[in-house]
Amino acid sequence: MRVVLDPQRCQGHNRCYLVAPELFEPDDFGYALLKLEGPVPTHLQEQALLAVANCPEFAIRVEETPGG
Ligand code: F3S
Numbered sequence: 001m002r003v004v005l006d007p008q009r010c011q012g013h014n015r016c017y018l019v020a021p022e023l024f025e026p027d028d029f030g031y032a033l034l035k036l037e038g039p040v041p042t043h044l045q046e047q048a049l050l051a052v053a054n055c056p057e058f059a060i061r062v063e064e065t066p067g068g
Contacts, residue, residue, distance in 0.1 A: 001063070002039055002063050002065050003034060003036065003060065003061075004060070004062070004063055005032055006059045007059070008059075009059035010032050010055075011056075012029065012031045013055065013057065015051075015055060015056070016054065016055055016059075018054075020044075020050055022035065022036075022047060023047055023051060024051060
């Protein structure tokens, strides 16, 4: 699994880095930045799914990668 963030959709609702602080951080303006490139480690996959579910702008999605 990898996380994809669409910065064009992000409106700075802050929920992603509250529910997934190991995957997201805010930039200087409060918009989301991805902290992780590439496959999401197993122990962070739940955070990734929480972020997807909590972003009201649908700016975050996950894609399956080979090997999960
Ligand atoms: Fe942006 Fe959604 Fe996070 S709007 S700050 S990606 S919760």
